[in-house]
Amino acid sequence: ATNQMWGGRFEKGNRSDVVAFNASIAFDQRLAKHDLIGSIAHAKMLTHTKILSELDGTQIIGGLEKLQEKLMAGKLVFSDTFEDIHMNIEHLLQQEIGDVAGKLHTARSRNDQTATDMHLFMKDEIVTIMSLLDELMEVVVTKAEMNVNTLMAGYTHLQHAQPISYAHYLMAYYEMFTRDRERFQSAYNSADQSPLGAAALAGTTFPIDREYSAQALHFAGNYQNSIDAVSDRDYLLDFLHASATLMMHLSRFCEEIIQWNSYEFGYIEISDEFATGSSIMPQKKNPDVAELIRGKTGRVYGSLFSLLTTLKGLPLAYDKDLQEDKEGVFDTIDTLKACVSLFTDMLASIQVKSDKLQASLKDDFSNATELADYLADKGLPFRQAHQVVGKLVHYGIANNVPLQKMSLTQLQEFEPLIADDVYDVLDPENAVARRISLGSTGFDQVKYQIKQAKETLTQK
Numbered sequence: 001a002t003n004q005m006w007g008g009r010f011e012k013g014n015r016s017d018v019v020a021f022n023a024s025i026a027f028d029q030r031l032a033k034h035d036l037i038g039s040i041a042h043a044k045m046l047t048h049t050k051i052l053s054e055l056d057g058t059q060i061i062g063g064l065e066k067l068q069e070k071l072m073a074g075k076l077v078f079s080d081t082f083e084d085i086h087m088n089i090e091h092l093l094q095q096e097i098g099d100v101a102g103k104l105h106t107a108r109s110r111n112d113q114t115a116t117d118m119h120l121f122m123k124d125e126i127v128t129i130m131s132l133l134d135e136l137m138e139v140v141v142t143k144a145e146m147n148v149n150t151l152m153a154g155y156t157h158l159q160h161a162q163p164i165s166y167a168h169y170l171m172a173y174y175e176m177f178t179r180d181r182e183r184f185q186s187a188y189n190s191a192d193q194s195p196l197g198a199a200a201l202a203g204t205t206f207p208i209d210r211e212y213s214a215q216a217l218h219f220a221g222n223y224q225n226s227i228d229a230v231s232d233r234d235y236l237l238d239f240l241h242a243s244a245t246l247m248m249h250l251s252r253f254c255e256e257i258i259q260w261n262s263y264e265f266g267y268i269e270i271s272d273e274f275a276t277g278s279s280i281m282p283q284k285k286n287p288d289v290a291e292l293i294r295g296k297t298g299r300v301y302g303s304l305f306s307l308l309t310t311l312k313g314l315p316l317a318y319d320k321d322l323q324e325d326k327e328g329v330f331d332t333i334d335t336l337k338a339c340v341s342l343f344t345d346m347l348a349s350i351q352v353k354s355d356k357l358q359a360s361l362k363d364d365f366s367n368a369t370e371l372a373d374y375l376a377d378k379g380l381p382f383r384q385a386h387q388v389v390g391k392l393v394h395y396g397i398a399n400n401v402p403l404q405k406m407s408l409t410q411l412q413e414f415e416p417l418i419a420d421d422v423y424d425v426l427d428p429e430n431a432v433a434r435r436i437s438l439g440s441t442g443f444d445q446v447k448y449q450i451k452q453a454k455e456t457l458t459q460k
């Protein structure tokens with residue numbers, strides 16, 4: 001049989017495998033709620049502009065509202081026969097109110113309809129994701145506040161570099177998540193334009209009111225060009241890019257959690273709730289949740305690249321390729337929500353072993369820069385100071401004695417400028433406390449960063 005909606009110019013129906021291949025209902029039924037919202041706004045506009053009679057409009061809107069109720073009750077049944085969510089709903093409306101349902105599609109195409117649905121849907125999803133991100137940021141700040149005085153070695157090249165406050169390390173992630181949130185806000189803004197009324201690509205001869213529709217749907221504005229309106233998927237790329245970057249941040253954090261949770265580091269312990277055992281090794285407690293978040297980062301990157309590749313080389317305006325915009329985005333939304341909320345709870349439940357963190361600073365020479373700065377402060381050119389301390393570290397490693405345990409005479413053999421005030425400088429706590437530069441690990445600076453963060457979060 002030929003298609004009910006567009007079969008007029010066809011002699012033969014589609015093969016059943018073609019019907020299945022074309023159909024998007026299996027995944028775009030996720031847009032049902034927003035398709036109905038979009039259609040109600042369109043019907044209201046058509047009535048408002050008198051394109052539809054008051055009677056037809058009332059019937060159509062009533063029917064759509066009925067479908068909304070059925071959708072919420074889980075009573076709408078979709079079918080491959082009607083290809084996508086738009087034609088499924090039109091068919092259901094026809095069953096509900098009869099042939100007047102056919103008037104709903106006046107001055108509209110599935111091209112602007114699918115774009116409208118997706119814009120509305122994305123706005124809602126992005127708001128949800130931003131609030132999950134806010135909860136994550138709250139936890140990061142709370143953890144930081146509890147750990148201002150917890151010292152650890154800061155790393156570069158995964159080698160002990162300089163003593164830092166654990167809170168400072170956590171607040172670095174806070175900054176990343178702040179930028180993530182801005183990126184999601186910006187993706188929201190790009191989704192906040194209405195394509196409705198662009199019709200197939202060229203607009204319509206009917207005296208529609210796009211302002212009216214856009215307002216009814218709470219869009220900030222309208223696409224200015226009808227060809228762009230139906231072919232633009234930049235807002236989805238913005239979302240996928242924001243998602244990929246957020247996942248990259250979570251993945252880096254997870255990588256550190258996995259390492260720190262290892263026997264070798266032993267800096268933290270992941271709660272049992274977020275770990276799993278081994279089917280053979282009874283002693284195992286594996287950080288699977290963190291590993292899976294790290295792993296799922298790949299599929300989110302994949303969705304970004306998949307859509308970029310789909311769009312590359314597409315001629316204007318609508319092409320069926322664009323139907324491929326959905327699954328990767330849907331999968332990304334599901335992945336992101338699960339990852340952000342699980343990560344938040346996992347982070348909240350992590351036990352920090354501050355004694356182990358602090359102990360790692362005992363004999364590690366991470367105070368070498370302090371000594372070089374000390375000598376520079378006493379007038380030795382920093383380059384020379386660096387040389388002297390390098391030799392001291394070399395001597396210390398060879399003789400298994402950290403800088404702070406060398407006697408004053410030993411130290412002075414390398415550089416007579418060293419006096420007995422040096423031991424204060426070598427203390428890791430002082431190393432942190434003495435850092436006063438903006439954004440540094442100094443306790444006061446870290447407390448300031450936390451205070452700022454808390455103020456920002458309470459404004460949300």
Ligand code: ARG
Pocket residue numbers: 024028084085110111114318320322323324
């Ligand atoms: N299911 C389609 C999509 O997601 C809807 C638009 C179809 N338009 C068309 N002219 N075939 O892109």
